[in-house]
Amino acid sequence: MGTPLGDFIRAKRDSIQPESLGLPERGRRRSPGLRRSDLAVRADISVEYLTRIEQGRDRNPSVAVVNALADALGLAPSERAHLRYLAKITGGECKAHPGPVPPRREVREPVLATLRLLEPGMAYVTNRLGDILAHTRAFASVAEGTGLLEPAVPNLTRYVFTDPRARALFPDWERVADERAFDLWLGPAVENTEWFTARLAPEAGPEFTERLHRPLVPGRGVLALDHPAGHGLRYDREVLELTADAQQIVVFHPADEATAQAMRRFHTPRTEEPTGAAPATAALRAIS
Template sequence: MTSSPLGDYLRGRRDRLMPEALGLPVHGRRRVAGLRREEVAMLTGVSVDYYVRLEQGRETSPSPQVLDSLGEVLRLDDDGRQHLYRLAGLSPRPVPPAPVEEADDALLELMLSWIGSPALVFGRAFDVLATNPLAEALFAGFPFSRNLTRATFLDPRARTFYPDWHLVAENTVAGLRLADGLMPGDPRIRGVVDELRVKSPDFVAMWERNDARGKRLDVKRFRHPEVGSLELRVHAFDVRGSTGQQLVVYHAPAGSPSAEGLALLGTLAATRGIG
């Protein structure tokens, strides 16, 4: 019997999935530990012969639709689904994000423990979904309307708040363009883009360059109205299980003037009860 990495993966996942988990009736003694090939084929919507050829490595070009169905039937998580696509020589199709974006409660709890580092969770169009108190204090001098893309281009204070406004704006647009490509037709992204195409010539010029990339600024400069200049390192992470969301954490080296500025900002935030 021939095989392939794809076939081995399918067979391994099938062996580990019990029929009861899929609501299948179980009668008498079964010769296999998990699902039968016939059961996977039926639930996937392909013929038994086709599925057998997949497992045996004689069929090497399944369609994205078949892979999506297999991922659902075999109860694959995002990592498993991406692995399945790679084994089939395809790139996984993006998972549609939830209509209403929310930050995970456990992530928010973690952010609240970072008392010395501003942290925010951004949605796919750079909506601010969650912050810790120090991030609220950092951006208090620049009310970002809970959407950083809109504020960067529509709030006149942005050009003072960001000494390197042009670089910040370019990176914001490139990130939005990347998200638009990963989630084409997403209504929230399109809503922000359509608004800014009407209201901001600067946005139009940058959007039409078609630059698409993730965050590139390793260091970002701020000019805060209360604590003055801050130069903070930027750390950006994709939020697992939440398509399009990013956790962004700002940090200043210990003993630096910016670290002292953040400490003062934290004291001011605590005095005012921010967060």
């Protein structure tokens, strides 16, 4: 039985063309990508050891081995971080841990104060599960009519996979869906991710569950929106990591002038402060 770490290494190896790493072409092969022997040589480990890692028979490679594999595969920074994360959770799979628990949704006051400073910009606070925990007025104005903020506890991941309006909103729905499923790998805790996926999988179906088994890191580019009001919007996104809280502030910047002009039409100057997600609990209060 494989492991997330082994599956990722094998999938990445299969996706690499040998010539891209300066290796000679060796004729037709039964399987695509980089040979296991070539990767082992580049990482300075034995083929037998690499085989054990890929097949899940060795679940605790050292930090040095993980870094050597990252170098040998030519991983991007985001892929390196993911490889280290997979090594961590794979090594801990055999350890007992408490049963799944609901994720924390409390946003600290300093984080809310930071969000206030971003007004009148478009931003929200989230966690890796996709809960929208707080947001600016500008974000609410753009989300109006999309259905995203309608639930008592809005969740972007659930919205993408279960609300038909998401496919109309996101013209690049497949890429957005890949992003949302991948972010569950980086959830605040393995237990929290299990808690969420156990409830979402039956509702979302195979388009969600199949993505959970795709180990490669998706590309993230400009986010396009086909807004119900008739605007075609394009945003660059900056993600500010709140490591201690296992949360993020996602800030949207117009990627073109047409989006900037549309945003000016969306935004009506107000004196109110940013709002939290609908107050299903005391933690999800309006920011005031």
